[in-house]
Structure formats: C-alpha cells, structure tokens
Amino acid sequence: MEVRRIGIIMNGVTGRMGTNQHLKRSILAIIAQGGIRVSDQLVLMPDPILTGRNAAKLQALAHETGVEKWTTDLDGTLADSDYEIFFDASGTAYRVPFIEKAIAAGKAIYSEKPTAMTSQEAVRLATLAEQAGVKNGVVQDKLWLPGLRKFLMLKDQGFFGDILSVRGEFGYWVFTGEHLDQPAQRPSWNYRKVEGGGMIVDMLCHWRYVIDNLFGAVQSVSCLGATHIPQRIDESGQAYACDTDDSCYATFALENDVVAHFNCSWCTRVRRDDLLTMHVDGSKGSAVVGLRKCWVQPQAMTPKPVWNPDIDNPIDFFANWQEVPDFGPYDNAFKIQWELFLRHIILDEPFRWTLREGAKGVQLAELGLESWAQRRWIDIPALG
Numbered sequence: 001m002e003v004r005r006i007g008i009i010m011n012g013v014t015g016r017m018g019t020n021q022h023l024k025r026s027i028l029a030i031i032a033q034g035g036i037r038v039s040d041q042l043v044l045m046p047d048p049i050l051t052g053r054n055a056a057k058l059q060a061l062a063h064e065t066g067v068e069k070w071t072t073d074l075d076g077t078l079a080d081s082d083y084e085i086f087f088d089a090s091g092t093a094y095r096v097p098f099i100e101k102a103i104a105a106g107k108a109i110y111s112e113k114p115t116a117m118t119s120q121e122a123v124r125l126a127t128l129a130e131q132a133g134v135k136n137g138v139v140q141d142k143l144w145l146p147g148l149r150k151f152l153m154l155k156d157q158g159f160f161g162d163i164l165s166v167r168g169e170f171g172y173w174v175f176t177g178e179h180l181d182q183p184a185q186r187p188s189w190n191y192r193k194v195e196g197g198g199m200i201v202d203m204l205c206h207w208r209y210v211i212d213n214l215f216g217a218v219q220s221v222s223c224l225g226a227t228h229i230p231q232r233i234d235e236s237g238q239a240y241a242c243d244t245d246d247s248c249y250a251t252f253a254l255e256n257d258v259v260a261h262f263n264c265s266w267c268t269r270v271r272r273d274d275l276l277t278m279h280v281d282g283s284k285g286s287a288v289v290g291l292r293k294c295w296v297q298p299q300a301m302t303p304k305p306v307w308n309p310d311i312d313n314p315i316d317f318f319a320n321w322q323e324v325p326d327f328g329p330y331d332n333a334f335k336i337q338w339e340l341f342l343r344h345i346i347l348d349e350p351f352r353w354t355l356r357e358g359a360k361g362v363q364l365a366e367l368g369l370e371s372w373a374q375r376r377w378i379d380i381p382a383l384g
C-alpha cells in the first residue's frame with residue numbers, strides 16, 4: 001500500500017472557520033480516519049503546516065491539535081516544494097495578495113469564500129491560476145449538507161413537478177457584546193465594511209452556488225440591505241460603529257421562471273426548523289429544506305385552508321409534513337469537498353468548484369450591493 005503524502009499550507013486557520021471546519025473537522029479528521037483510501041494500492045494523506053501572522057496563536061493551535069508544523073514565514077513555506085497546496089481561510093480583505101503569491105509559487109489553490117472583495121479581482125485571480133496552470137478550488141460547502149442532498153434526490157425523482165418558488169430564511173441573533181454574559185458569537189470584522197464584512201458580501205456568495213446548482217441559473221437580483229443594529233462591542237471590549245449591512249432581503253429571478261427570495265439576518269430570533277430553511281413550492285409537492293433535515297408535503301397530503309381569523313385554525317399545518325429519512329451517515333460537508341479536492345489534485349478527478357465559479361458568487365454579492373444602492377433590479381451578465 002502506497003501512502004501518498006500531500007503537503008498543505010493552511011493559512012489563517014486560527015480563525016473560526018479555519019480551526020473548526022477546515023483543520024479539525026476536515027484535514028485532521030481525514031488524517032484520523034487513516035487518510036483517503038482511493039484504491040487497494042493507494043492512500044492519500046494530508047500533511048498540514050499552519051501559517052499566519054501571530055506566532056502565539058499558531059503555537060497554541062498547533063499544541064491543541066497536535067499539528068507539528070507551524071510558522072509565520074509564509075514566503076519561506078511557499079518556496080518549499082514539499083507543499084503542493086495553499087489553502088486560505090484568512091479574513092476576506094487579506095485574501096487576494098496571499099493567493100496571488102501562492103499562484104506565483106506554483107501551488108494549487110483552495111480558498112474560503114468570498115475569494116475577493118470585487119468580482120474584477122475574483123476573475124483576475126481565476127485567470128491568473130488558469131494561466132499558471134495550477135489547479136484551484138473554492139469552498140462551496142453547503143452543497144454537501146444532508147438537507148440539500150435530500151432536496152436534490154427529491155428533485156431528481158420528480159417529486160416537485162415544476163418548481164415554482166423558493167423562500168430562504170437564514171440567520172439568528174448575533175449578540176452585540178454589550179451584556180457581560182452574552183458575548184458576541186461572530187467576529188467584529190463581520191460588521192466593518194473595510195475588513196470585508198456585511199451580510200450581502202457574506203451570504204450572496206453562498207446563495208449563488210446554492211441557487212445555480214439546486215434551482216436554476218440566477219438571471220437578475222433585487223436586494224435591500226439594512227444595518228439594523230448600528231453599534232456593537234468588539235473583541236477588546238470597545239464600542240464600534242457598524243458601517244455595513246447586518247441583514248438583507250434579496251429576490252432572485254431564475255432562468256426557468258422560478259422566483260427565489262432569501263431573507264438573511266443577524267438580528268432575528270429563530271422560530272423555524274433550522275438556521276437556514278428553504279421552503280420550495282412545486283406544482284406537485286413542497287419541501288422545507290434545512291441544513292440536515294428535509295420535510296415534504298406531496299399534493300395528496302395538501303390540506304385545504306379556509307380564511308377565518310375569528311377562530312383558531314382547525315388545521316395543524318405542521319401535521320401533514322413528513323421527514324425524509326437519512327440514507328446512511330452524512331460526513332461533514334467541508335470534509336467531503338476537501339476529499340474531492342485532494343482526489344482532484346492527485347488523481348486528476350474532475351472538480352468544478354473553481355476560482356472562476358467562486359467569482360460568480362462575488363459577482364452576485366457585488367450586484368446585490370449595487371441593486372441596494374440604486375434601488376433597482378439588476379441583470380447578471382456572464383462573467384468575463
């Protein structure tokens with residue numbers, strides 16, 4: 001049995017996503033399971049090195065996780081041919097120069113979203129990678145969530161008939177940090193424009209690939225952003241002004257006449273099935289798609305409501321929905337995409353979630369912001 005080592009530079013992974021989803025639940029989980037066994041003869045084994053600016057944080061994370069290698073010398077690591085992949089989960093505002101350097105060093109690129117702050121920059125990165133002939137990918141984790149996979153199965157089986165509309169509800173209450181026992185659970189840069197914060201920038205990247213892959217290609221967008229909470233407390237206990245949107249209300253027209261509308265908010269208290277739900281109505285059936293679960297109501301089980309607000313409604317509207325069962329264990333969504341990426345790197349298997357695909361998400365966010373600023377619908381041009 002050959003064990004093929006894959007050197008991976010993991011940059012900016014002392015943060016929330018980098019530590020939890022990418023290092024612990026993906027790369028270290030792959031190592032713990034004995035690598036990716038691709039045949040009786042070959043196992044792919046990740047070998048990470050942690051890079052970043054803050055030696056103390058890197059050392060602490062390495063110590064906590066048992067990763068042996070870490071350094072603040074990114075340039076030196078990029079020059080080391082022992083590492084063939086550069087992964088970035090640093091803050092959005094810092095990403096482009098890191099990826100540019102890694103492309104110049106001939107590394108394969110894997111990146112968190114958004115890949116850049118503007119679509120022009122995102123497309124430029126994709127082009128640079130293509131011209132340099134380096135393999136590349138962007139995190140599009142939601143596609144491997146059990147709830148969304150159940151939706152795709154239902155769609156493939158023709159459950160919905162014609163899909164008519166999709167209503168997404170996303171978000172939860174993010175504490176402002178002003179009360180001692182209720183600290184903020186998201187970083188302060190999320191509410192600062194210059195650091196790449198804002199709900200539209202954050203979430204429209206996701207909705208682009210979710211909608212394109214599940215419901216039909218997005219053709220135009222109408223988006224309203226809002227900063228409902230103007231002041232929060234940062235990591236050092238200082239009050240700061242939130243100068244970017246903490247919520248957005250976006251409608252998308254799709255190629256197949258499907259209408260998709262997503263409400264996204266860090267200022268809402270949850271009373272629904274999950275932190276993300278997508279209510280999909282079709283001519284023959286409907287589904288509520290959560291992160292892990294999916295509930296369905298076919299035509300035959302659809303109750304017939306009559307409007308009468310003078311009495312409590314006699315129908316229990318939750319009673320006629322059924323939960324789609326799990327079909328086997330579902331692995332972590334980030335880990336599944338990592339495994340596909342590593343197979344792409346070593347075995348040359350197809351991997352379509354590239355920097356160019358990721359740029360489409362940046363484009364949708366940019367046009368969402370433009371729609372908000374101009375108070376109008378905007379058509380989405382093909383990306384050059």
Ligand SMILES: NC(=O)c1ccc[n+]([C@@H]2O[C@H](COP(=O)([O-])OP(=O)(O)OC[C@H]3O[C@@H](n4cnc5c(N)ncnc54)[C@H](O)[C@@H]3O)[C@@H](O)[C@H]2O)c1
Nearest residue numbers: 012014015016017052053089090091092094112113114187
């Ligand atoms: N795929 C998803 O579902 C998802 C969810 C949340 C965030 N994200 C993306 O992941 C990225 C990180 O978000 P987060 O929530 O983990 O933020 P975070 O603030 O917790 O982490 C950011 C990390 O980048 C590091 N960093 C900042 N500047 C750096 C620099 N100049 N050099 C090296 N490291 C630097 C920070 O020290 C920290 O480790 C963002 O781009 C965000 O959009 C993706």
